[in-house]
Every structure is written in structure tokens, then in C-alpha cells.
Amino acid sequence: MTxxxxxxxxxxxxxxxxxxxxxxxxHVTAGIDIDHYIQLARTAEAAKFDMIFxxxxxxxxxxxxxxxxxxxxSIGFEPISLLSALAAQTSRIGLVSTASTSxxxxxxxxxxxxxxDHLSGGRAGWNLVTSASPIEAANFGATGLxxxxxxxxxxxxxxxxxxxxxxxxASGHDGQSFSVRDPxxxxxxxxxAPVMVQAGASDVGRNLAARTADVVFTAAQTFEEAxxxxxxxxxxxxxxxxxxxxxxxxxxxSPVVAETEAEAREKHEELQALIPDDVxxxxxxxxxxxxxxxxxxxxxxxxxxxESEGMKSRQALVVEQSRRDGLSIRQLARHFAxxxxxxxxxxxxxxxxxxxxxxxxxxxxxxxxxxxxxFPGELDAFATLVVPELQRRGLFRRDYEGRxxxxxxxxxxxx
Amino acid sequence: xxxxATMHLAVSLFAGTADPSPELxxxxxxxxxxxxxxxxxxxxxxxxxxxxxxxxxxxxxxxFEATTLLAALATVTSKIGLVAAASxxxxxxxxxARRFASLDIISHGRAGWSATMAQSxxxxxxxxxxxxFSDADFRRRTxxxxxxxxxxxxxxxxxALLFDKSxxxxxxxxxxxxxxxxxxxxxVRGPLNVARxxxxxxxxxxxxxxxxxxxxxxxxxxxILLDDEPNEGAKASYDDLKRRILACxxxxxxxKVLTNIAPGTAGKLAAFADGLAxxxxxxxxxxxxxxxxxxxSALDAFADLVVPELRRLGLFxxxxxxxxxxxxxxxAGGGEQ
Numbered sequence: 001m002t003x004x005x006x007x008x009x010x011x012x013x014x015x016x017x018x019x020x021x022x023x024x025x026x027h028v029t030a031g032i033d034i035d036h037y038i039q040l041a042r043t044a045e046a047a048k049f050d051m052i053f054x055x056x057x058x059x060x061x062x063x064x065x066x067x068x069x070x071x072x073x074s075i076g077f078e079p080i081s082l083l084s085a086l087a088a089q090t091s092r093i094g095l096v097s098t099a100s101t102s103x104x105x106x107x108x109x110x111x112x113x114x115x116x117d118h119l120s121g122g123r124a125g126w127n128l129v130t131s132a133s134p135i136e137a138a139n140f141g142a143t144g145l146x147x148x149x150x151x152x153x154x155x156x157x158x159x160x161x162x163x164x165x166x167x168x169x170a171s172g173h174d175g176q177s178f179s180v181r182d183p184x185x186x187x188x189x190x191x192x193a194p195v196m197v198q199a200g201a202s203d204v205g206r207n208l209a210a211r212t213a214d215v216v217f218t219a220a221q222t223f224e225e226a227x228x229x230x231x232x233x234x235x236x237x238x239x240x241x242x243x244x245x246x247x248x249x250x251x252x253x254s255p256v257v258a259e260t261e262a263e264a265r266e267k268h269e270e271l272q273a274l275i276p277d278d279v280x281x282x283x284x285x286x287x288x289x290x291x292x293x294x295x296x297x298x299x300x301x302x303x304x305x306x307e308s309e310g311m312k313s314r315q316a317l318v319v320e321q322s323r324r325d326g327l328s329i330r331q332l333a334r335h336f337a338x339x340x341x342x343x344x345x346x347x348x349x350x351x352x353x354x355x356x357x358x359x360x361x362x363x364x365x366x367x368x369x370x371x372x373x374x375f376p377g378e379l380d381a382f383a384t385l386v387v388p389e390l391q392r393r394g395l396f397r398r399d400y401e402g403r404x405x406x407x408x409x410x411x412x413x414x415x
Numbered sequence: 416x417x418x419x420a421t422m423h424l425a426v427s428l429f430a431g432t433a434d435p436s437p438e439l440x441x442x443x444x445x446x447x448x449x450x451x452x453x454x455x456x457x458x459x460x461x462x463x464x465x466x467x468x469x470x471x472x473x474x475x476x477x478x479f480e481a482t483t484l485l486a487a488l489a490t491v492t493s494k495i496g497l498v499a500a501a502s503x504x505x506x507x508x509x510x511x512a513r514r515f516a517s518l519d520i521i522s523h524g525r526a527g528w529s530a531t532m533a534q535s536x537x538x539x540x541x542x543x544x545x546x547x548f549s550d551a552d553f554r555r556r557t558x559x560x561x562x563x564x565x566x567x568x569x570x571x572x573x574x575a576l577l578f579d580k581s582x583x584x585x586x587x588x589x590x591x592x593x594x595x596x597x598x599x600x601x602x603v604r605g606p607l608n609v610a611r612x613x614x615x616x617x618x619x620x621x622x623x624x625x626x627x628x629x630x631x632x633x634x635x636x637x638x639i640l641l642d643d644e645p646n647e648g649a650k651a652s653y654d655d656l657k658r659r660i661l662a663c664x665x666x667x668x669x670x671k672v673l674t675n676i677a678p679g680t681a682g683k684l685a686a687f688a689d690g691l692a693x694x695x696x697x698x699x700x701x702x703x704x705x706x707x708x709x710x711x712s713a714l715d716a717f718a719d720l721v722v723p724e725l726r727r728l729g730l731f732x733x734x735x736x737x738x739x740x741x742x743x744x745x746x747a748g749g750g751e752q
Binding site: 072088103105 | 441445477478479480482483484485486487488489490491505506507509510513514516517518520521523537540541542543545571576578580581583584585586587588591601602603604605606608609610
């Protein structure tokens with residue numbers, strides 16, 4: 001347990017709320033405006049965030065063109081080019097991009113992230129994901145979704161090759177999925193190696209994280225869920241010869257914060273009211289990996305679901321929540337559309353800080369990946385209201401400890 | 416030839432330089448590219464190093480991969496074109512098309528992709544293809560690949576984004592088009608999840624052409640790089656290319672043919688300017704890709720001595736005509752539609 005929490009600023013499109021782009025104060029052209037992103041990065045850096053984080057998908061997020069056209073998520077910057085641009089316009093903040101093991105090769109990915117690491121003076125990180133989306137698969141000649149276990153076996157080998165290359169491994173690799181002959185043609189990273197991040201929460205995903213991750217992002221609604229995940233993952237690490245502190249677990253949190261609780265609630269309601277029903281239901285369907293949720297009465301309960309090869313952990317989260325709170329499809333859709341299954345806090349800076357402090361000090365989190373509802377407003381609000389409150393309580397840094405992402409996170413430099 | 420008969424000038428940084436460079440920090444490279452922009456050059460070409468032939472010692476000339484470097488350079492420049500080499504072996508076509516589409520928006524329409532038609536024999540072995548491709552397979556694959564990338568770049572119409580907050584319509588779904596490519600080597604549905612480029616599409620620069628690559632080059636390229644050869648040969652190659660460009664239904668001017676050239680020592684720069692002038696006036700190219708080592712002195716000498724001399728001779732424009740790479744290159748190419 002470290003004395004201070006770690007914070008990530010998760011930048012995404014016009015905001016993490018599905019209707020963010022419709023908010024009067026949201027910057028609607030975010031997906032084509034690099035200056036907007038430079039400003040966000042500088043805001044996060046001025047607030048001493050550990051890192052900026054970008055998600056990634058090699059394809060559209062929504063197959064239904066009618067639904068897709070009512071959201072802002074069909075266009076945006078490709079994250080590695082985006083973060084490389086931000087590297088030149090920032091000096092301290094970490095830069096973490098998601099990239100899939102399903103549609104890349106380890107040599108190319110290792111080289112690209114190492115280049116970002118050099119451009120930024122040792123501030124790069126890679127969030128390893130496997131791809132489950134058939135929309136992505138169709139852009140890579142794949143004929144259907146690979147079973148969960150296969151995707152993870154490929155990911156395990158992929159991570160092994162990448163970390164080997166980053167550590168200057170000189171001899172070749174010849175494995176099940178990949179073969180690589182040469183070492184990388186770039187010098188060693190300024191921070192030893194880029195930081196490894198993971199988000200998979202399934203059993204096989206947790207083992208991969210326990211073996212290779214420096215940081216784990218996760219979704220947890222309740223304290224108990226967060227705590228159970230935290231203890232489980234830290235408990236798996238000894239088997240791989242690692243200390244519990246070698247991984248920072250950072251659940252996602254989507255705060256809506258204002259000077260007063262009433263204002264915060266009003267802001268949240270305003271966002272919720274902007275979600276069209278069909279968009280909410282479509283989003284919920286994609287999280288549940290089922291295509292026909294629209295068939296069921298929107299004010300009725302969630303139907304029984306078949307187990308899918310998609311996102312197992314997230315599906316379980318949604319089902320559990322719907323049963324626990326007795327939510328209708330519409331209520332569930334709005335709830336999930338808002339924070340995408342992540343934890344949401346609506347309130348004042350003190351209320352938000354109380355909640356974060358309880359999870360941090362209760363051993364359920366090493367920090368948080370902050371998912372502002374809309375940009376730039378909610379990132380500004382977190383930076384100007386919540387961060388100073390956390391600093392006053394001694395829970396967050398007032399200045400950077402060092403220059404590299406590993407310095408900020410308090411991670412060992414790899415051998 | 417261009418209106419006003421002025422040449423196009425590109426500089427290639429770190430192309431095959433064997434001199435160990437003392438400083439390859441990003442700030443040093445940024446200074447070089449800013450200098451090239453101050454000199455009004457059309458574009459900078461960023462080579463992408465591959466493991467040195469022989470492979471036992473890593474080539475540590477360049478700590479950067481070209482597309483990531485391009486993104487960073489885009490934020491510290493505003494006019495000059497930025498062209499990155501990226502290999503068709505190292506990237507899946509969807510990923511490469513997406514990276515460059517994003518770079519083009521980051522740079523406000525100044526990005527280009529430099530693709531080579533020549534297979535690097537060592538490269539495939541690092542991408543799980545130890546046997547590589549036969550020449551014929553590699554050519555067909557590259558042709559298919561370029562077609563996919565160019566198609567993906569046109570997946571979103573320029574006026575697709577509506578940003579209509581009150582109406583709830585972010586984009587017009589009828590202005591987003593799938594590619595639905597199914598070919599011998601790739602199958603790609605599309606579209607990209609990146610908006611249309613401010614300059615229509617990123618600029619396509621092709622090099623490493625053998626005779627059998629000329630037809631695909633004239634159909635698709637915006638810029639073709641040719642190695643320097645004695646005058647007679649250069650003129651014949653140039654005329655042949657322009658004929659082929661016309662034959663495939665494009666304006667001869669839509670494709671710029673640049674000659675790769677490396678200056679000698681700084682002492683010979685006056686003569687170097689005369690040499691460029693002579694080649695250009697004999698109509699054997701549309702301009703030059705000047706291959707420089709990464710030492711600042713080499714670029715300074717070229718920008719401060721050679722470029723002004725070419726301007727004095729009326730062979731190079733005084734100022735940028737616009738802010739996109741296509742505007743520097745003149746008549747919009749764009750290849751076959």
C-alpha cells in the first residue's frame with residue numbers, strides 16, 4: 001500500500017458519457033481537433049496526473065449505422081499518433097495507449113511503443129488488450145471470433161516477445177503464433193522499458209496480468225467488488241515471483257463533480273436526459289454481446305442470457321447489477337450508457353474525495369483511472385476541485401517525483 | 416512541368432547515413448525540420464531504419480520509428496509536408512491507413528506515406544514470415560495493399576460530420592462508406608474510424624520501383640522517387656513515366672517525379688546548385704529529394720546556400736502556396752478515383 005494514490009486521465013472522444021457530445025459545453029469537434037487534445041494533456045499535467053490513457057479499436061464501435069450516427073465515437077484520432085503528438089507538447093505526464101494483440105505483430109508494436117518512449121523521455125505505456133469485436137475482425141480478414149482461450153494464449157506469447165525485445169533480448173523467438181529474428185534497432189528505453197498495462201478481468205486475463213502487468217485497469221461498481229478483485233489479483237502475483245506492490249490497480253471512475261451536490265446532480269441529470277433510448281439499448285447490447293436486446297420490452301427486466309465468447313467479465317457485471325437493483329432494460333441502459341459499467345460518483349469535491357479515499361485506504365485500489373463525463377469541462381472540474389482536495393488530505397502528489405512514468409508510479413526499473 | 420516551372424524540393428533525413436550522429440534527440444530533429452520549413456521546402460522524408468544488413472549489431476542511428484516521429488514533428492511545424500516511411504510487411508493495411516489518416520489530421524493536411532515497392536529481405540523474418548515473399552507475390556501483395564489503403568482513406572466524405580447537438584445527429588450515415596475489399600492477400604471491410612483528411616487524402620510517395628512496378632505507380636502515386644542516373648537515362652525514364660501517367664487517364668502533372676540526390680561536401684555546394692538547375696532544366700525530373708546526413712551543418716548549408724541560389728535562378732518558389740502538402744505539390748493528384 002503506497003501513501004498516495006495514482007491517477008490516470010482517460011481521454012476519449014467528446015467524453016465518457018454516451019451523450020457527452022450533445023452537452024452544450026462539450027467540445028464537439030474533439031475527434032478532429034489536435035489542439036483540443038493538447039489542451040487536455042496540459043490540464044492533466046498541470047494537475048500532476050500520473051498518465052493520460054487512450055482506448056483503441058481498429059474499427060467502428062457500433063455496427064448499426066443509424067445508432068452510430070447518433071454518437072460521436074465513429075471518428076477520432078488513432079491513439080499512437082495522438083500520444084506521439086502529445087509527447088512533444090508535454091514534459092512530465094505518462095502517455096499510455098491501448099493496442100490489441102489480435103491484429104498487430106509483436107516486433108512492430110514493441111518498436112512503435114519504444115519510439116514513443118524515446119520521444120517522450122521515458123513516459124510511454126502499453127495497455128494490452130485482446131480484441132473480441134467482430135467489427136474489428138472484419139478489417140483483418142478474420143473469419144469469426146477466436147475463442148477466449150486462444151486469444152489469451154496469443155496475447156501471452158505476444159507480451160513475452162514484446163517485453164523480451166524491450167529488455168534487449170538478442171536471440172530470436174520462434175513460437176506458436178510469432179517468430180522474430182532480430183533484436184530491436186532502437187536504443188534501450190529511458191525508463192528501462194515502457195510500462196505494461198492490462199485490463200482483462202477474466203481468470204485467464206488475471207493470470208496474464210499477475211505475470212506481466214505493471215498497471216491494471218478494471219471496472220468495479222461496489223467497494224466489495226473492487227476489494228475482491230484487488231485481493232485476488234495481488235494474491236496471484238507470488239506464483240510469478242512478484243511483490244504485490246509491483247502492480248498498481250486502478251479502477252475506472254466517472255465522477256460528475258460541482259461546487260454543490262445539487263449542481264452536480266443537475267449536471268448528471270442533464271447528461272442522462274440527452275441519451276436516446278435506442279442508443280442506450282444498443283450500447284447495453286454490445287456490452288452483453290447480444291444483438292437483439294431491442295426485441296424485449298424496454299421497461300421489462302433483462303432476459304436470461306447465453307454465455308458468450310465476448311467480454312465475459314463485463315457481461316457478468318451487468319447481469320449482477322440488474323438483478324441486484326431490479327432495473328428495467330431502459331434503466332440499465334441509461335445507467336450503463338452513462339459510465340460504461342464503471343463506477344460513478346456524483347457530488348461535491350469533498351464527497352468524491354471521500355469515496356476515492358475509502359477505496360484507496362480500504363485496500364481496494366492503488367489509484368483511479370478518471371473518466372470525465374464530457375470534455376473539457378469535467379476534466380477541468382476534477383483538476384480544479386477534486387485534485388486540490390486530495391492534495392490537502394495528503395492523498396495525492398503536489399509535484400512529480402521524477403521524469404518517467406515508472407518514477408510517477410513508483411515502479412522498479414526492469415533489469 | 417509545373418506552372419512557372421519551379422522545382423519541388425524534399426529533404427530526406429537519415430537516409431542511409433553511416434556517420435554516427437552525436438545528437439539524435441527529438442529537439443535536434445525538430446530544429447532540422449523547422450529549418451527546412453524556414454527554407455520553404457515542400458517536404459521532409461523520414462526514413463525508417465531497419466536492422467542493418469548482417470543483423471548482429473542493431474543499427475542505432477535513429478531512436479525513433481517514422482510515424483511516431485512524424486506526429487511529434489507535426490506539432491512543432493505548420494507548413495512543411497511530413498512524409499514517413501512505413502513498411503507493408505510491418506503493418507496491416509487497416510492499421511497503416513488509420514495511422515496516416517490520423518497523422519494527416521494532426522498535421523492539418525501535411526502528411527504523406529512513403530512506400531517502397533522493394534522487399535527488404537530481412538524484414539519479414541521479424542514479422543512471423545521467415546520465408547518472406549517471392550518477388551511476384553510481394554508485388555501483387557503491395558499492389559493490393561496500396562489499393563486498400565487508398566480506398567480506406569476515402570471512406571468518409573468530406574462533409575460527413577454534422578455535429579448537430581440539438582438534432583442528435585453527429586454524422587450523416589450515408590456519407591460513410593465501407594470498402595468491402597476481398598482480395599488474394601487481404602480482406603478488409605472498412606471504413607476507418609478516422610475522419611476525412613483536410614487535404615483529401617494523405618500524399619502517397621512511392622520508391623524502389625522496378626520496371627514492372629511502373630504501372631501501379633503511375634496509377635496511384637502522388638510522388639515517385641527515382642534514383643539519379645546520367646542525363647540521357649534520366650530524361651528517358653522521366654518521359655516514359657509521364658507518358659504512362661497520361662495513358663492511365665491522369666494529368667502528367669498529377670504525379671511529381673523527384674530524383675534522389677546526395678550532395679557532396681559543403682565546399683561543392685555552389686556547383687551542386689548548378690547541377691540541380693541543369694538537371695531540372697533538361698526536363699528529366701520535377702524536382703529533387705536531397706539525401707542529407709543528420710548533422711545540422713549539412714541542412715544549414717543546403718538551406719542557406721543552395722536554396723537561395725535556386726531561387727535566384729527562378730527555379731524554386733519564394734513562399735509556400737498554401738498550408739497542405741498537396742498545395743505545395745501543385746495540381747491535386749489523388750490517383751484514379
